[in-house]
Amino acid sequence: MNKPAAQFKKIVEYALPWLVLAILFFYSYIEFFQHPFGFAWHPDGSISFVYVQQTAAPTLMVGDRIVQIGELSWDAFRSDLRKTFFEGVKTGEITAVTVERNGELITVPWSLPGFNRGEFFSQLLSQWFMAYFFWIAGLLTVMFLRPKDERWWLMMAFNFLTAIWLVAGTGLSNFHLWYSALILRMAIWLCIPIYLHLHWVFPKSLGKLPKSLVGAGYLLALVLMIAQWFQALPGSLYFLGFLIAILGSLILLIVHVFRQVEVRREVGFMAVLGFVAFLPSIVLGAAYVWIEKVPQISMFAMVSFAAIPFSYLYIAFRRQMGDLELRVNRIVSAYFFIVLLGVVGVPLFAIANLWLPATSHTVIVGIVTTLLVAMLSIWGFPHFQTFMEHHLLGIPMASDQIHENYARRTATDTSIAALIELLEKVMLPSLLVRQFVFLQFDHDSARVLLASGVDPQQFNDDRSLSGLSALKKDVLDGNQSFKSYPWVQLALPLKVGEEVLGLWLFGRRDPDDFYSQLEFPLFQSLADQTAIALSNIIQTERLHTAYQNDIKRNELGRQYLALELHDGILNKMAALMMKLDDQNLTPEFQEAYKELTTQLRGMVKDLRPTMLNYGIQLAIQDYADTLQEHLAGKGHVVVDLRSDDCRYSEEIELHLLRIVQEACTNALRHAAPTLITISGQLDAERIELCVRDNGSGFNPKENLDLNSLQTTGHFGVAGMFERGELIGADIKIEADPAGGTRVQIECKPARIQGAAAAH
Numbered sequence: 001m002n003k004p005a006a007q008f009k010k011i012v013e014y015a016l017p018w019l020v021l022a023i024l025f026f027y028s029y030i031e032f033f034q035h036p037f038g039f040a041w042h043p044d045g046s047i048s049f050v051y052v053q054q055t056a057a058p059t060l061m062v063g064d065r066i067v068q069i070g071e072l073s074w075d076a077f078r079s080d081l082r083k084t085f086f087e088g089v090k091t092g093e094i095t096a097v098t099v100e101r102n103g104e105l106i107t108v109p110w111s112l113p114g115f116n117r118g119e120f121f122s123q124l125l126s127q128w129f130m131a132y133f134f135w136i137a138g139l140l141t142v143m144f145l146r147p148k149d150e151r152w153w154l155m156m157a158f159n160f161l162t163a164i165w166l167v168a169g170t171g172l173s174n175f176h177l178w179y180s181a182l183i184l185r186m187a188i189w190l191c192i193p194i195y196l197h198l199h200w201v202f203p204k205s206l207g208k209l210p211k212s213l214v215g216a217g218y219l220l221a222l223v224l225m226i227a228q229w230f231q232a233l234p235g236s237l238y239f240l241g242f243l244i245a246i247l248g249s250l251i252l253l254i255v256h257v258f259r260q261v262e263v264r265r266e267v268g269f270m271a272v273l274g275f276v277a278f279l280p281s282i283v284l285g286a287a288y289v290w291i292e293k294v295p296q297i298s299m300f301a302m303v304s305f306a307a308i309p310f311s312y313l314y315i316a317f318r319r320q321m322g323d324l325e326l327r328v329n330r331i332v333s334a335y336f337f338i339v340l341l342g343v344v345g346v347p348l349f350a351i352a353n354l355w356l357p358a359t360s361h362t363v364i365v366g367i368v369t370t371l372l373v374a375m376l377s378i379w380g381f382p383h384f385q386t387f388m389e390h391h392l393l394g395i396p397m398a399s400d401q402i403h404e405n406y407a408r409r410t411a412t413d414t415s416i417a418a419l420i421e422l423l424e425k426v427m428l429p430s431l432l433v434r435q436f437v438f439l440q441f442d443h444d445s446a447r448v449l450l451a452s453g454v455d456p457q458q459f460n461d462d463r464s465l466s467g468l469s470a471l472k473k474d475v476l477d478g479n480q481s482f483k484s485y486p487w488v489q490l491a492l493p494l495k496v497g498e499e500v501l502g503l504w505l506f507g508r509r510d511p512d513d514f515y516s517q518l519e520f521p522l523f524q525s526l527a528d529q530t531a532i533a534l535s536n537i538i539q540t541e542r543l544h545t546a547y548q549n550d551i552k553r554n555e556l557g558r559q560y561l562a563l564e565l566h567d568g569i570l571n572k573m574a575a576l577m578m579k580l581d582d583q584n585l586t587p588e589f590q591e592a593y594k595e596l597t598t599q600l601r602g603m604v605k606d607l608r609p610t611m612l613n614y615g616i617q618l619a620i621q622d623y624a625d626t627l628q629e630h631l632a633g634k635g636h637v638v639v640d641l642r643s644d645d646c647r648y649s650e651e652i653e654l655h656l657l658r659i660v661q662e663a664c665t666n667a668l669r670h671a672a673p674t675l676i677t678i679s680g681q682l683d684a685e686r687i688e689l690c691v692r693d694n695g696s697g698f699n700p701k702e703n704l705d706l707n708s709l710q711t712t713g714h715f716g717v718a719g720m721f722e723r724g725e726l727i728g729a730d731i732k733i734e735a736d737p738a739g740g741t742r743v744q745i746e747c748k749p750a751r752i753q754g755a756a757a758a759h
Helices: 003-033 074-079 117-124 130-144 150-169 177-201 211-229 237-259 261-291 295-320 322-355 359-392 399-410 416-430 462-476 517-579 587-607 610-614 616-631 650-670 706-711 715-727
Strands: 039-041 047-050 065-069 094-101 104-111 436-442 445-452 490-496 499-506 636-643 675-682 687-693 730-735 741-747
Touching (some): 003 130, 130 150, 150 295, 177 211, 177 237, 237 261, 261 322, 416 436, 490 517, 499 517, 610 616, 610 650, 616 636, 616 650, 616 675, 650 675, 715 741
Parallel strands (some): 636 675
Antiparallel strands (some): 436 499, 490 499, 687 741, 730 741
């Protein structure tokens, strides 16, 4: 930036806020002390309030339409925004006020009353102070918002310009005092490019605008301002300019929502604050229409409009609040809560006061209302604050609950995927961390379990592995200076005993990338809990792997034993039988021999189902037929399978059959059913099987996850889940609403071959 531009920025920074404040003070003084006319009027000339009742008849009445005051007619007053009524008239002097009442012209000798309580309090309860909310927001922008870039200029202009047109337009412009009507209209024309330009770059720029377009927009606004000063524009045209500024800003915010996913929460926050800003006025306006007594407290409804400028401030300053963010969040939550209490409580109090007109009743209503508000605040505010932080401020977990909740949830996580999801979706947003890497060490190798805001590829080459070894050593030595990874602000080891299981690397963090020493114990405690959880998960996965290997070895052993029985024992028995003379064999021997060979063939069939050579559907049907024979009329087994004759890998078909067998065996062993139904769909892209029985069922509250089943000795059901994991199938065991148990198996296998090519 060149020197003249820097000097100009410094002049603006130091002088503009106080110049705007002087304008606000000036017009606020005019508001209260320079138009004590004793009555007020609507823009159409009809009298809205009469604050001073004069004894001499005729006098002014609400509803009279002004025709002329002194020498100035209403038409002349409306056509020239520089002219004002009672100009040069002193307090106590009489001026002729001509009004139209019921179709007749009446001239009222009106004595200018000067300062009076009715008019003062009417102005006091108006919206004049809203301008100061925007001025404070503008001052905070000038003093604290960094960097001093395009957004800094626009935020400052937005707040100061809004403050000016608000103070000029709160009743003053209706009286044309001190060029207020012209100032209002000129400020509105300048608002158009500033409002639109601000909402193009806020909360996040939609792109770079052509300088010619920006310059043309501001030049057009300047031309309209000059034309307005010389009253070359229609008097009400500025309403169109105001609509363009407001609607254009809303449209740009909607564009942000659709084009920038990352700012949707900020825009939603602004929308909610805008709704809260207008909600009290809407509710009180409705109450006034009904009971006609609420306007005395309309000033308190206007306080809620502070939400508008401060919503912009919160979004702009959130990354720069440091340790104050938690307090500011609580202030925001308390502000919302107070506004909602007021929206509900004040109209109820007014209604109760209307129905109970006695003074003693009013006191009782006030006491009861106070007690109810106190009870609601004590009970409801903590829940409301949690809701605000979670849903509106984007903080999934309150900071004072992080340690307790994290310990509880990691104790139940049984997989690395669940641990990563907890970190990514809950913990990191709660800690306002935007850059984070979770590394796991396994002997001399390292792998990235989670990378947020960081490219994980930087950890995948040989050079990075050596750098990680050095980083690991630095962290264990307590060194927090990382030359190889300059983005790292904080690194914590994940240790169980002397074993280092991994590292947590923290980088950018809202609002200012600062990690306070006071927070280190919390971060280290979370890292220690993660190390314990990771150690448990690793041990569990090793057990699962060992169990799955046992299943595979068991299947190989079954196949070997089946082969030995079939090709060895049965063949030798058949050869031996052929060498014997049937005439020398007793019937008892032959019957025993036949029964033994049948049992051996049954064992071979169970060890290695031969029908799997023809597909899973026929294998399940064959198993069901065998099971039906064993039941001997004590129950029924029904098979209802639909298939497109596709085939799956040998492993998938074998494990599916074993799962179905185990489900049926468990039902017969524990539930005493009279009917077992095996149904489902066998397609090339999807397998769905369901084994349902009508037995006694099981306790639906019983934990059926794999770890619990192994702990409680349910190894058969655990084997079903293990086999499901081996082939990527999901298994659910549920209590059937009609009675009994339902086992559902779902799998999405890759198609292996068609039926025509089967073996």
